[in-house]
Amino acid sequence: MSTLGNNSLEAGRIYRVTGGIRAEMLRQEIYRAWERAHLQGANPYALKAEKLSSLETERLIDKHSYLINLVRPYFRNLSQAAGQEHHAVMLSDANAILLDLIGDEQTVHGSESFPSPGSLLSEAVAGANGIGTTLAEENYVEIVASEHFIEGFHPFTCQGIPLRNEKQEIIGVLSISLRSPQARQRLKEIFLCASRGIEAEFIIANLEKNIHRVLTSNPDDYQPLEELRQDIIQGHHAARLKLEISSRMLAVNRLDYAMKLIQQAEKSIQMFRQRADIWRNLASFDVGTVQVISLTDSLGGLVDLLSTEAEIRKVEVMTDWQEPITVTTDLRSLFRQLLRYFLQAFESAGKGGKVKVAAAMMPNLESAQVSFIAIPGLNTSQAEPANYVFYIPIK
Amino acid sequence: MMNENLNNRKIVIADDDDDSREMLAFLLEEEGWEVKQAKDGKEAIEIVVKYQPHLLILDNRMPELTGLEVYQQLQQQGINLAVIFATAYSYSEELASSLGISYWVTKPYDIPYLLETIESVWENSVTSL
Numbered sequence: 001m002s003t004l005g006n007n008s009l010e011a012g013r014i015y016r017v018t019g020g021i022r023a024e025m026l027r028q029e030i031y032r033a034w035e036r037a038h039l040q041g042a043n044p045y046a047l048k049a050e051k052l053s054s055l056e057t058e059r060l061i062d063k064h065s066y067l068i069n070l071v072r073p074y075f076r077n078l079s080q081a082a083g084q085e086h087h088a089v090m091l092s093d094a095n096a097i098l099l100d101l102i103g104d105e106q107t108v109h110g111s112e113s114f115p116s117p118g119s120l121l122s123e124a125v126a127g128a129n130g131i132g133t134t135l136a137e138e139n140y141v142e143i144v145a146s147e148h149f150i151e152g153f154h155p156f157t158c159q160g161i162p163l164r165n166e167k168q169e170i171i172g173v174l175s176i177s178l179r180s181p182q183a184r185q186r187l188k189e190i191f192l193c194a195s196r197g198i199e200a201e202f203i204i205a206n207l208e209k210n211i212h213r214v215l216t217s218n219p220d221d222y223q224p225l226e227e228l229r230q231d232i233i234q235g236h237h238a239a240r241l242k243l244e245i246s247s248r249m250l251a252v253n254r255l256d257y258a259m260k261l262i263q264q265a266e267k268s269i270q271m272f273r274q275r276a277d278i279w280r281n282l283a284s285f286d287v288g289t290v291q292v293i294s295l296t297d298s299l300g301g302l303v304d305l306l307s308t309e310a311e312i313r314k315v316e317v318m319t320d321w322q323e324p325i326t327v328t329t330d331l332r333s334l335f336r337q338l339l340r341y342f343l344q345a346f347e348s349a350g351k352g353g354k355v356k357v358a359a360a361m362m363p364n365l366e367s368a369q370v371s372f373i374a375i376p377g378l379n380t381s382q383a384e385p386a387n388y389v390f391y392i393p394i395k
Numbered sequence: 396m397m398n399e400n401l402n403n404r405k406i407v408i409a410d411d412d413d414d415s416r417e418m419l420a421f422l423l424e425e426e427g428w429e430v431k432q433a434k435d436g437k438e439a440i441e442i443v444v445k446y447q448p449h450l451l452i453l454d455n456r457m458p459e460l461t462g463l464e465v466y467q468q469l470q471q472q473g474i475n476l477a478v479i480f481a482t483a484y485s486y487s488e489e490l491a492s493s494l495g496i497s498y499w500v501t502k503p504y505d506i507p508y509l510l511e512t513i514e515s516v517w518e519n520s521v522t523s524l
Contacts, residue, residue, distance in 0.1 A: 241418035312411075312456065
């Protein structure tokens with residue numbers, strides 16, 4: 001057992017004898033969790049059997065069916081990645097009530113004391129644990145063996161991470177419990193990646209709502225926005241496939257390949273989130289607030305968002321700016337305006353054409369100029385380059 | 396069904412996104428399929444004609460020809476192989492049914508669901524022989 005394990009084991013023994021918690025023997029977040037558990041009356045010897053009735057559990061599961069279904073593919077990935085290890089993957093709501101779990105037979109059904117849907121796992125009831133402590137800390141936590149407040153949980157090492165919706169509200173906790181310390185290290189990356197994948201699913205659902213709204217309120221804008229939305233989702237889709245394969249690789253101990261895929265999946269999810277942010281601005285027809293914005297970053301973001309569109313149209317996009325430029329404007333209007341120019345320039349350039357986007361400060365330093373030069377491809381009827389220019393105030 | 400040799404189950408994945416296409420190819424090879432990949436609509440038609448697969452997984456938003464155009468051109472050429480239409484389009488169900496496409500999956504799809512769909516399409520194709 002590690003020094004960390006020895007310390008927390010000894011801290012637990014001292015607590016049970018004296019009722020005092022030795023802060024220096026515990027990691028900070030574990031000490032805080034034990035303090036909270038102690039103050040709320042958790043019993044270190046046994047889990048208090050606080051569980052909803054089967055009818056209440058059924059109602060709660062029904063209420064959270066959307067979340068449960070959304071998490072299921074990731075649940076399966078994590079369980080698959082655990083392979084032959086004893087494990088349980090769990091989902092709770094924001095009140096630490098267990099909604100769903102999956103794992104090997106012996107862990108999940110082998111002991112009557114293992115939590116099941118409807119079990120309350122708050123720190124007041126279950127002490128420091130992967131669900132209650134995660135909610136209390138509002139952050140990722142790892143609780144190793146004897147760092148659990150209650151002895152019954154000592155065979156396990158638990159990791160938990162809060163799940164946040166698109167408004168950044170915590171709507172539940174994803175948690176994994178493993179018996180083997182080696183498995184804990186092996187599964188940490190895929191666990192964190194899965195949690196970000198789940199959060200990306202909320203964003204996707206939101207994009208779907210937005211596109212339906214665009215179709216109703218601004219039908220002329222629907223088609224280009226729908227196509228861009230599909231391109232954004234493609235990035236997340238690739239991440240999902242990578243998670244699926246990495247979970248299979250982890251199960252057979254092909255760690256290097258699995259880690260590489262998980263890192264790629266992380267990048268895809270991060271890129272998906274950035275693109276979705278820009279897309280939301282494009283799809284929002286509300287007026288935003290005037291603020292200082294990086295014009296060059298906005299242009300770069302749009303070029304990235306439009307990369308598939310450019311590829312489909314066979315248009316090459318070139319950018320030209322010497323230094324970062326900031327402007328003072330409404331971000332949403334700026335994005336919408338830039339998108340219109342981009343699409344117009346793509347149209348003028350046609351198949352095999354080029355679009356050169358340049359941004360520069362005007363000599364008077366009061367405004368910035370953005371120009372789009374569409375250079376038609378060889379086989380298009382239009383021979384002359386088309387030039388679109390507009391100006392944005394700097395202050 | 397184009398190819399009547401049922402020992403080698405042949406499938407074509409047409410998707411312009413390299414990552415998605417290659418990952419899916421990896422998974423299907425693990426499931427025992429012989430996989431060919433097409434990175435655009437034009438290539439999809441060429442490969443289908445030459446390779447005669449049992450099944451085609453068709454992304455919609457691709458360069459050269461869209462998935463729908465590929466589907467229509469294959470039908471015009473009298474090639475009636477089983478097609479699973481994979482799209483992130485928000486009205487994919489309506490679109491697929493309006494075109495008489497029997498199988499579709501909405502991206503991001505659940506992998507076991509896709510694998511189940513592929514198996515069921517495969518079984519239907521075999522029984523309809």
